[in-house]
């Protein structure tokens with residue numbers, strides 16, 4: 001299978017268990033073309049084969065979109081994706097889930113430039129990049145209803161960052177390769193709201209959704 005045309009992308013997605021709408025296939029195709037082009041000049045993702053990018057990386061985003069639908073988020077949540085790198089999981093996620101305002105925070109200038117370029121091509125609604133340290137995100141953009149991250153920092157550190165930046169009912173999601181922790185001693189003040197698993201090839205991956213402990217749902 002040659003280039004990541006919308007048709008080829010839809011075929012690969014189908015083999016991975018997802019039926020794409022026409023627009024989803026077109027947007028993912030645009031993203032993959034941009035990613036592979038830029039990946040030649042800079043280190044964005046480990047794979048140069050777009051099918052591997054789909055099976056290893058983009059699958060997380062459509063599973064995440066489904067998981068988000070199961071959460072008690074407001075209709076138009078204020079969302080932050082910490083250490084977004086090449087826009088993962090955020091950019092493909094917004095192809096499948098476009099509620100609220102979504103900001104990807106990334107410190108490295110070249111990655112920020114790539115995400116801005118990709119967003120200029122895809123024109124995803126209310127999706128933006130903040131080129132700064134997560135610690136320097138302007139306070140007026142908070143509180144968040146949703147903070148999520150993949151491969152950014154150890155989960156207790158992500159929760160420690162999220163604590164003063166979330167609304168009372170906010171949710172912090174960690175994308176993980178193992179089951180959710182059974183004890184919260186490493187992150188006092190938090191509780192596990194829900195966790196779900198999904199398969200990627202022969203591996204199992206997880207979403208852990210945490211919420212401040214003071215909230216009773």
Ligand SMILES: C[S@@+](CC[C@H](N)C(=O)[O-])C[C@H]1O[C@@H](n2cnc3c(N)ncnc32)[C@H](O)[C@@H]1O
Nearest residue numbers: 083084085088105106107108133134150151152
């Ligand atoms: C391992 S990468 C993960 C990227 C992406 N989330 C993914 O799953 O492919 C971690 C990213 O966090 C960024 N990063 C590290 N420290 C940061 C900080 N303090 N503020 C914002 N971004 C940061 C790095 O530049 C890098 O792109």
